[in-house]
Amino acid sequence: MVNAVATTGSGQLEEVLRQFADAKLSQQLTSDGTPTVWVECGRLIELLRYLKPKFPMLLDVFGVDERLREHKPAAALDFTVVYHLFSLERREEFRVKTSVSESRPQVPSAVPVWPNANWYEREAWDMFGIEFVGHPNLRRIILPPTWDGFALRKDHPARATEMDPFSLDAEKQEQEQEALRFRPEEWGMAASDGDGEFMFLNLGPNHPSVHGVFRIALQLDGEVVIDAVPDIGYHHRGAEKMGERQSWHTFIPYTDRIDYLGGVMNNLAYVLSVEKLAGIEVPPRAKVIRIMMAELFRISSHLVFFGTFVQDIGQMSPVFYMFADRERLFGIVEAITGGRMHPAWFRIGGVAHDLPEGWERLISDFIDVMPERLDHYQKMAMDNSILKDRTVGIGAYTAEEAVAWGITGASLRATGVDFDLRRDRPYAGYEDFEFDVPVAKGGDCYDRAVVRVAEIRESLRIIRQCLERMPAGPYKSDHRLTTPPPKERTLNDIETLIHHFLNVSWGPAVPPGESSVLIEATKGFNSYHLISDGGTSSYRTRIRTPSFAALQQIPLISRGLLIPDLIAIIASIDFVMADVDR
Numbered sequence: 001m002v003n004a005v006a007t008t009g010s011g012q013l014e015e016v017l018r019q020f021a022d023a024k025l026s027q028q029l030t031s032d033g034t035p036t037v038w039v040e041c042g043r044l045i046e047l048l049r050y051l052k053p054k055f056p057m058l059l060d061v062f063g064v065d066e067r068l069r070e071h072k073p074a075a076a077l078d079f080t081v082v083y084h085l086f087s088l089e090r091r092e093e094f095r096v097k098t099s100v101s102e103s104r105p106q107v108p109s110a111v112p113v114w115p116n117a118n119w120y121e122r123e124a125w126d127m128f129g130i131e132f133v134g135h136p137n138l139r140r141i142i143l144p145p146t147w148d149g150f151a152l153r154k155d156h157p158a159r160a161t162e163m164d165p166f167s168l169d170a171e172k173q174e175q176e177q178e179a180l181r182f183r184p185e186e187w188g189m190a191a192s193d194g195d196g197e198f199m200f201l202n203l204g205p206n207h208p209s210v211h212g213v214f215r216i217a218l219q220l221d222g223e224v225v226i227d228a229v230p231d232i233g234y235h236h237r238g239a240e241k242m243g244e245r246q247s248w249h250t251f252i253p254y255t256d257r258i259d260y261l262g263g264v265m266n267n268l269a270y271v272l273s274v275e276k277l278a279g280i281e282v283p284p285r286a287k288v289i290r291i292m293m294a295e296l297f298r299i300s301s302h303l304v305f306f307g308t309f310v311q312d313i314g315q316m317s318p319v320f321y322m323f324a325d326r327e328r329l330f331g332i333v334e335a336i337t338g339g340r341m342h343p344a345w346f347r348i349g350g351v352a353h354d355l356p357e358g359w360e361r362l363i364s365d366f367i368d369v370m371p372e373r374l375d376h377y378q379k380m381a382m383d384n385s386i387l388k389d390r391t392v393g394i395g396a397y398t399a400e401e402a403v404a405w406g407i408t409g410a411s412l413r414a415t416g417v418d419f420d421l422r423r424d425r426p427y428a429g430y431e432d433f434e435f436d437v438p439v440a441k442g443g444d445c446y447d448r449a450v451v452r453v454a455e456i457r458e459s460l461r462i463i464r465q466c467l468e469r470m471p472a473g474p475y476k477s478d479h480r481l482t483t484p485p486p487k488e489r490t491l492n493d494i495e496t497l498i499h500h501f502l503n504v505s506w507g508p509a510v511p512p513g514e515s516s517v518l519i520e521a522t523k524g525f526n527s528y529h530l531i532s533d534g535g536t537s538s539y540r541t542r543i544r545t546p547s548f549a550a551l552q553q554i555p556l557i558s559r560g561l562l563i564p565d566l567i568a569i570i571a572s573i574d575f576v577m578a579d580v581d582r
Contacts, residue, residue: 012054012094013037020047026075028097031277031513036095038075041107044098048083048113055085055094057403059518059525060544061110061120063128065154066099070533071512078102079130083110084516084529084544088403088417091425093518100130109134116406119552127152137188142233142581145179151241158238158245182217187229189219198226205234209312209567212577216554216570218563225566228558230551236581243528243541247507248274249348249483251538255528256342258543259579261304262522263297263333264290267346270528272428272517274348277510277532278481285473286350287429292363292466293336293345295459299370300329301522302452302459305574309449310381312571313390318381325373332362348483348508350476363467367460374456382453391445395557395569398443405556406549409524410451411573415443421520428519432469433462445572452574481508507536516544523547523574547579 013035017025023043028036039047064080066072077099085094100107109132110117121132122141129150132138140147149156157163168176184191184200191197201218204210213234219227239258243251255266268290275282282290303326307319330340336359337343337352345352381387397407399415412419420437422430438454440447476482483503490497516529524546531540550573558566 012090012092016047016051019050023047026073028073028075028514030095031515032273032517034093034095034516036097036514038073038097038099041098041100044096045108045110045113047096048110051085051094051096052113054090055087055092057086057088058083058110058114058116058120058406059086059093060084060527060529060542061117061124062529062542063124063130063152064531064540065128065152067102068154069531069539075099079105079128081107081124081130082529082542086518086525088419105129106131106133108132109136111135114406115404116549116552119548126150129153139186140233142236144176144233146176151238156241158241184219187217189217189227189229193221203228203563203566205231209570211308211570211575214551214577214580216566218566220563223562225558225561225563228555228566230554232551232577232580234581235577237578239582240541240543243538243543245537247536248510248538249504249507251541252346252348253342253344256344257578258545258582259301259522259526259547259576260341261297261301261576262526262579263300263341264293264337264343264346265297265301265519265521266526267344268294268428269517269519269521269526270530271346271348272519273515273528273530274510276515276517277513277530278348278479278508279511280349280477280479280481282350282428282477283474284429284471286475286477288466288470289351289355289475290346291429291433292463292470293333293351295462295466296329296333298459298522299456300326300333301574302456303329305452306377306381306449306456309571309574310387312567313387315381315384315387318377321373321377321380325370328366332359332366335359335362347476348481349479350474350482354475355470360467363463367464367467370460371457374453378453382449388446390564391449391568391572392442394445394561394565395572396442396444397553397557401553401556402443405553407524407553408546408549409520409522410438410455411448411524411550413438414440414447414451416441421518421525425518427517433465435461445568448572448574481510483508509534509536516542518544521546523576523579524550543582545579545582547573547575547577550575551580 026038030036062082066076066080067078078101080097080099083096109121121135124130125138126140126142127150199220201220203218204215205213215231217229242254252267255270258266303322307322310318334340337345399417402412402415418439423437435458438451440450484500490500510532512532512534514531516527518525518527527544529542530538533539558569
């Protein structure tokens with residue numbers, strides 16, 4: 001495979017190949033160096049069970065339609081299922097792939113091995129029509145139950161102009177209405193317990209406490225939550241499908257809208273993966289600029305969390321203070337990038353342009369003032385006895401449960417797990433920065449907030465180091481696949497102008513390969529798993545988001561509590577529905 005590199009973690013890979021010598025596993029070299037093996041469906045669960053003690057976290061499960069892929073591995077049939085595993089202890093990733101034919105797209109379910117495989121397998125069924133045999137409730141999760149076809153298959157339209165005009169006659173309207181009828185048994189809930197009937201309540205999808213178009217079907221005994229089943233998909237916009245129709249460059253603005261509170265943090269995960277595929281080395285100045293902007297958006301996101309978390313508990317004033325700080329932060333972002341929430345400012349190979357004159361004063365004024373503001377918020381909110389009564393001991397889970405459900409980021413560190421990708425598996429230049437990783441131990445609503453509040457201070461510390469150590473030099477790589485080339489060079493000669501025009505309009509042709517880069521985003525691990533078939537756009541774009549994993553755990557941590565406790569749990573998770581549905 002072109003642009004492939006030798007795998008990391010070769011010791012684990014060799015051990016797996018030795019233990020399963022009779023299974024005839026095949027190894028795949030990838031651009032990101034992640035150990036990757038192919039296994040036949042009949043041995044899949046056996047291999048996953050063997051790997052689980054070594055890689056306890058299932059990060060992702062997704063499908064790939066291989067039917068139109070020119071540079072596909074020899075082991076690939078019509079559809080591939082990819083299992084992305086992670087070890088916090090080893091700081092390593094591992095991929096397992098299995099492939100099925102279009103005539104019999106069946107794979108055994110991994111839910112008995114990892115509970116969080118549930119939603120991932122439902123999504124792969126929803127998007128590709130791959131059946132996971134033994135799954136407890138294999139039905140659509142993102143698209144409506146009446147959807148025709150499987151949207152991420154290559155033969156499914158990617159644009160509205162490729163489909164017939166929408167129409168809704170009386171018969172179809174009746175079918176749609178019937179599909180919305182609530183039947184408890186379809187949600188895995190009983191109508192009664194023998195002594196009496198349960199009450200069922202919709203929380204959302206248009207309720208302010210669910211933070212977006214998100215629905216939870218509640219099974220109640222009085223005010224006690226017997227079960228709480230999340231219902232997602234109301235915010236789905238087909239981001240992965242769009243990633244496969246846009247050029248490598250023109251997809252960057254779409255990434256801003258995934259975790260729409262994370263801004264350029266979304267750009268970072270994407271461009272790092274493209275740069276791995278293309279073999280682009282980013283200049284030191286561009287790395288530091290990226291880190292500074294990413295940490296500004298981490299602060300922005302955490303301020304939104306802090307204010308709305310406290311507001312959902314019942315305290316109104318703090319959100320106004322914190323949004324005022326966020327507005328000041330956006331003024332800095334706008335001065336540097338020209339945008340605010342969605343600047344789409346990072347580029348393949350660097351950033352869009354150099355820092356403007358006077359950026360140092362803007363950054364310095366902000367980071368000098370914020371520590372005192374945070375001290376005030378601590379007294380106003382986190383030290384408030386009512387807030388503590390409502391959140392301490394509520395919605396708690398252990399470190400083992402967090403790992404089993406794929407929980408990452410601050411919500412994982414709230415359980416006592418001292419792990420942060422920026423420090424423990426540095427990327428994009430974070431190895432050159434000093435900062436502490438805040439950790440709590442209770443794993444409850446309060447501790448999830450404690451960690452995020454402390455992370456604001458550490459982000460300020462990182463930004464100060466960016467201010468003091470900003471290197472000179474170019475803000476973008478001079479690699480030919482960098483998109484677009486520095487604009488000032490286009491004024492020098494016609495060849496560079498043509499290069500600029502082609503790279504912007506069509507995008508670069510990235511060598512065939514496969515890559516993903518995990519980053520510590522505002523809400524946990526985020527990555528863009530990209531497959532290039534040698535063209536000007538991605539053959540497969542898979543977006544792994546932390547919010548998707550976080551919502552799947554809601555039933556586990558809310559049963560037996562009261563409805564107000566559930567509101568506190570939802571507030572403490574820190575999710576964005578666009579980050580869930582994509």
